[in-house]
Amino acid sequence: MNIEELRDYCLSLGDVEEKFPFAKIKGGESVLVFYVCGHMFAFLDIADYDLVTVKCQTERIAELREHYEWADKPSHENGKYWIGIHANIVPDDMARELIANSYNLVKQKYSKRKK
Template sequence: MEIDEILAYCNAKKGVKETFPFDKETLVLKVGGKMFLLIPLEQQPLTISVKTDPEWSADLRAQHPQITGAYHMNKTHWNSVVCEGLKKELILQLIDQSYELIFKSLTKKKQTEVQGS
């Protein structure tokens, strides 16, 4: 997958905002003000960081050498994913789960605001 495909897919979701809170090289996508996807723009091959269920994280890391604990993040919940060599469906599934986990962690008020956007 290419970065343009990932960004188009993410931005089609409700309430997604692109930010650069850390530096000019790390694009952070947020929903309801919380991060669900990070993309280090200068890194090659294309790599993303996503939040996943801890049990699924362990399975993913065992099955795919391209998936490891995310740098500077809680490695129980966050994975660094080198997109090269992974099926598009898996990458989209990882993005979907990350978005959903973050969305579900928002207050009911924030969730309503996001759904209305």
């Protein structure tokens, strides 16, 4: 999945905002973050499109990292709750599934709090 396809997919999930929240931090100006309910669910460095970081279930992270070379440590996040996926080698259907999973985890958690 190329970067445009990934962006389009993230935005298609509904109620998603995209921002560059780290623009004032050296090295952070090219980090694109996708939000749902005001909270991050995916981010990547558009200047070095290799690793996409998404939220994931703790037990699933260990399994994915053990079995797949495209599953890695997340970029700048807690490895207990986030996983890094190498965009250039992860199958497109798996990338979409992991992004949707992350979106749903965040949306479920934070939409309950707003009620």
